[in-house]
Amino acid sequence: MHSHVLHYTPKLGMNFPAMNDSPLARPLDLPLYSIGEIATEPVLVVAPHPDDETLGCAGAIGLLRARGYTVNILVVSDGTQSHPNSRQYPATALRDVRESETRFAMALLGVEPSHITFLQLPDGAIPNAESPDFPAVVNECHVYLKSVNPKVVFVPWRADPHPDHRAAWQIISAGLQQAMLSPKVMEYPIWDWDLEQRQLLNQDFYHSWRLDISEVVALKHQAIAAYRSQITNLIDDDPTGFRLTPEMLSNFAHSWEIYLQENS
Numbered sequence: 506m507h508s509h510v511l512h513y514t515p516k517l518g519m520n521f522p523a524m525n526d527s528p529l530a531r532p533l534d535l536p537l538y539s540i541g542e543i544a545t546e547p548v549l550v551v552a553p554h555p556d557d558e559t560l561g562c563a564g565a566i567g568l569l570r571a572r573g574y575t576v577n578i579l580v581v582s583d584g585t586q587s588h589p590n591s592r593q594y595p596a597t598a599l600r601d602v603r604e605s606e607t608r609f610a611m612a613l614l615g616v617e618p619s620h621i622t623f624l625q626l627p628d629g630a631i632p633n634a635e636s637p638d639f640p641a642v643v644n645e646c647h648v649y650l651k652s653v654n655p656k657v658v659f660v661p662w663r664a665d666p667h668p669d670h671r672a673a674w675q676i677i678s679a680g681l682q683q684a685m686l687s688p689k690v691m692e693y694p695i696w697d698w699d700l701e702q703r704q705l706l707n708q709d710f711y712h713s714w715r716l717d718i719s720e721v722v723a724l725k726h727q728a729i730a731a732y733r734s735q736i737t738n739l740i741d742d743d744p745t746g747f748r749l750t751p752e753m754l755s756n757f758a759h760s761w762e763i764y765l766q767e768n769s
């Protein structure tokens with residue numbers, strides 16, 4: 506589910522800076538790095554919904570796999586709220602469709618199914634730090650994180666307008682802490698690309714940069730196209746169904762991706 510949340514109130518008081526601008530307003534001003542400058546392994550890419558890993562990070566995933574690095578994908582929610590009223594695709598069928606889309610997209614980028622994990626938490630209701638279910642989910646994640654032992658983690662930006670994206674950041678951050686792991690963390694923006702939802706941030710708090718993905722940008726376009734349930738009329742019996750607009754998709758078609766890193 507990708508609801509429109511116009512007013513974001515930070516839930517985590519800690520580590521949250523005053524906001525004054527968005528790096529997405531002038532992306533071409535951001536420094537452009539090559540994959541060699543960040544490449545290390547194992548890699549973990551965390552997606553709140555099946556498709557976020559591709560929209561935000563397909564370029565990084567493709568470049569890292571092309572160099573033989575181990576890349577793990579963790580999909581947090583089951584994705585079943587994109588078309589909640591479809592009769593043809595009730596929740597379990599929709600979940601299966603979206604998971605198979607993820608597997609197909611990741612296969613294009615060289616990620617094997619055995620490196621993809623689906624947590625299947627409820628779409629639209631991923632527990633956040635204030636939820637009673639949070640500790641149990643963090644526990645489950647902590648076990649997973651220890652088994653993967655990532656040296657670099659790609660997570661949704663902590664202040665993304667979508668609550669599921671913020672909750673995913675909170676779960677992973679708490680899980681890493683509990684597992685006593687301190688990988689490099691790269692936060693990727695998704696719903697800030699929507700001008701109506703864009704948040705401000707304190708640019709002193711983050712180092713924002715672009716990753717040059719020109720080598721694999723065609724593959725990224727193919728991987729995005731694999732998400733037929735999100736970009737086509739595949740599911741046509743739910744008038745409230747979600748669809749990524751061409752305007753939104755165009756933000757993810759560039760030959761670069763944007764990442765934000767908290768300044769140390």
Ligand SMILES: [Zn+2]
Nearest residue numbers: 553554557667
């Ligand atoms: Zn999402």
